[in-house]
Amino acid sequence: MSASPATHAPPFINALLGENKSALLLKLVEEMDASALHWLSGYTAGLAVRAPQTTVVPVTPVPVAAPAGHFTIIYGTQTGNSRLLAERLKHQVESAGLATRLFRASDYPVRELAKEKLLCVVISTQGDGDPPDDARGFSEFILGKRAPRMEGLRYAVLGLGDSSYPRFCEVGRRLDARFAELGASRLLERADCDVDFEPVAKGWLDQAYTLAREALTPQATVTATVVPLREPHATPAFTKEAPYTAEVLLNQRITARGALKDVRHLELSLAGSGLEYAPGDALGVWPHNPPELVASFLSELRLDGEAAVTREGRTLPLARWLSDELEITRLNRPFLERQATLSGSAALHEVLEPGRTEAFRALLAGHQVIDVLRAHKATWDATELVQSLRRLTPRLYSIASSPKRVGEEAHLTVAVVDYTVFDLRHFGAASYHLATRTAGTDTVRIFIEPNERFRLPQDGDKDVLMIGPGTGVAPFRAFVQERAETGAKGRNWLFFGEQHFRTQFLYQTEWQEALKKQTLHRLSLAFSRDRAQKVYVQHRLRESGRDVYEWLEGGAHLYVCGDAQRMAPDVHEALVDVVSTHGGKSREDAHAWLESLREQRRYLRDVY
Known part of the structure; x- marks a missing residue:
């Protein structure tokens, strides 16, 4: 559908460009559709980046139409995708000259909800139907008893999730229903995006932009001053859509022979790429599927x-x-629904029935696609197979290095998924891809995924508690390096756990050296299978509870990284016990106290 520009350019355009250029601009855009207009805006922004700076010429105030209100966009994100989509919508709406506010969910003042007129929420679902950490407080408020009536609100919800989990986009669904229950009306029907979110998200954002523009029609005329736009930030040369091809400098197994896990330390070169990162950020890796698995598909x-x-x-x-x-x-x-139809398998149909959450969860956790193809025989043709499988997406790995220590490199800690069951070898796409790269020969396609909600405290005098069992220790290697290189005076305490001390103590010599140099001040270890009674990091937290509470009460920042399904909840419950026991609080007050640390950004998690 073509755009419908005004017959005459708005006064501020005439004031900025002059009447002749305004007329040319109007003639140029009047036949363009939405996609062409978006392309033109990006093209002209690129020209602005390269253009030399010019002297700012004062512009005479001119009467312009004032919008009827503002469009508030709130996002909750664990990996950054919701933030990117929210920022894209903000840019679209602002490009129409409309007032827009953008908030991370943790920063939004919920007292303003009762006054909102136009609201969009872009939010992901983590693990088994949980909100992302930065949206916990916001979600609990909306879903709780303190949420206000919202009869005057028009809203839209875009959910992001992973259909590999039983409660796909659960948070978006619950918020969408709750807004309606509180009296708000939908600006746009909710959409649910899978891991490959772009196909659904693009059309939904375009509709949200169009409806927001219609809702924010000008009402009154006021006087405004038009100021030339600031020079935009240059777009990074390498992104998720245009990844950098990084040389593999080192691929080293850091678990001993006989270990139950193959864990790799990889070092990738960023030399000359211009890519920058900070401790806490992630590296996106575009994998190739294992050739052996592709052959199994074709054969089956x-x-x-x-x-x-x-x-x-x-x-x-x-x-x-x-x-x-x-x-x-x-x-x-x-995919499972299509496989059930083609195979006619009653067992597979039964697992997919509503209410069979546990059976569905077990299927997802214990099987890969090839297992389902073998267990529930069906005839696929090549075209339908390609249409039914979802797009391959990049995997994110916490970066295990500080650029202040390693320069133009990025280090990763990767647990390799490679096991045999049902007489068939199973792989993890990205981990196997990385594990089979040869240093000095092979390359990996990568990009930086910023994670601003998982940052070291700006004040280097603050103490830091880090809980990272298994490969969850990766970002804490970066934290310790960074704190050492910047001369931070605060103490560092690491809780690390694995199965066996002798074969799976990741980065053992580095931690010992850091203890010797006092860049790591305490190290608490839990090796679960070295004794009859299993011991995990949550047990060590309780054992050191008095000191843990004293550190937190004294202003320490707390970080948790690793498994979201079992470790993170178990660690949180241990922290509740610690605060209750050593802080003299009820369990309810202990939960609230930890939530206050979250709100202060002193309790941060990177869980997956």
């Missing part, structure tokens, strides 16, 4: 890997689709 389905298949205007051999473009290790509900 009796399909020709050379067969040409077209999807979304691209034609590739089937083997190439399975290797480079599609997700073939992780199950998700849409």
Whole structure:
């Protein structure tokens, strides 16, 4: 649908460009559709970045139409995708000259909800239906008894999630229903985005922009001063959509022979890329699926890997689709529903029935796509298979280094998924891809994923408590390096856990050296399978509870990284016990006290 610009340019455009150039601009854009207009805005922004700075010419105040109100956008994110989409919507709405406010959910003043007229929430769901950490307080307020009536509100909710989990986009669904229950009316029906969120998100954002623009129609005329735009920040040369090809400098196994896990330390070169990161950030890795798994797919389905298949205007051999473009290790509900239909399997249909959450969760946790293809035989043709599998997406790994220590490098700590069950070898797409890279020869396609909600305290005198069992220790290696390089005076205490001391003590010599140099002041260890009674990091927290509470009461910052399903909840319950026991608080007050640390950004988690 083509745009419908005004017959005459707005006064502030005439004031900025002059009448002749305004007329040319109007003529240029009047036949453009939405996609062309978005392209033009990006193109002209790029020209502005390269253009030399010019002298700012004062502009005479001119009468312009004042919008009817503002559009508030709130996002909650664990990996950054919700933030990116919220920022995109903000840019779209602001490009129409409309007033927009953007908030991280943890920063939004919930007392203003009763006064909001136009609201959009972009929020992800983590693990088994949980909100992201930065949206816990916001979600609890909306879903709780203190939420106000909102009869005057028009709202829209965009949910992000992963259909590999039973409660797909659960947080978005609950918030959407709750707003309606509180009397608000929908500006736009909720949409649920899977891991490959772009196909759904793009159309939804465009609709939200159009409806917001219609809702914020000008009402009154006021006097405003038009000021030339600031020079925009240059877009990074390498992004998720245009990754950097990094050379592998080192690929070293850091668990001993005989260990139950193969954990790798990788060092990747960023030399000359211009990529920058801070401790706490993640590295996005675009993997290729294992060739052996691709061969198993083709063999099981009796399909020709050379067969040409077209999807979304691209034609590739089937083997190439399975290797480079599609997700073939992780199950998700849409694929399972199609497999159930094609196979006619009563057992698979039963697992997918509403209310069978535990059975569905067990299927997702214990099986990969190839297992379902073998267990529930079905006939697929190449085209339908390619259409039914979701797009391969990058995996995010916490960066295990500080650039102040390692320069133009990024280090990763990767647990390799590679096991045999049902007489079939199983792989993790990204971990296996990384584990099989040869240093000095191979490369990896990467990008930086900023994680501003998982940062060291700006005040280097603050103490830091870090809880990171297994590969969750990765960002804390970066934290300790950073604190050492910056000369931070605060103390550092690390809780680390694994299965066996002798074979799985990750970065043992580095921690010992840090203790010797007093850049790490305390190290609490839990190796669960070295004794009959299993011991985990949460047990060590309770054992050192008095000191843990004293550190936190004294202003220490607390960080947790690792498994979201079991470790993070268990650690939180241990912290509640510590605060209750040593702070003399009820369990309810202990929960509230920890929540206050979250609000102060002193209790931060990076869980997955």
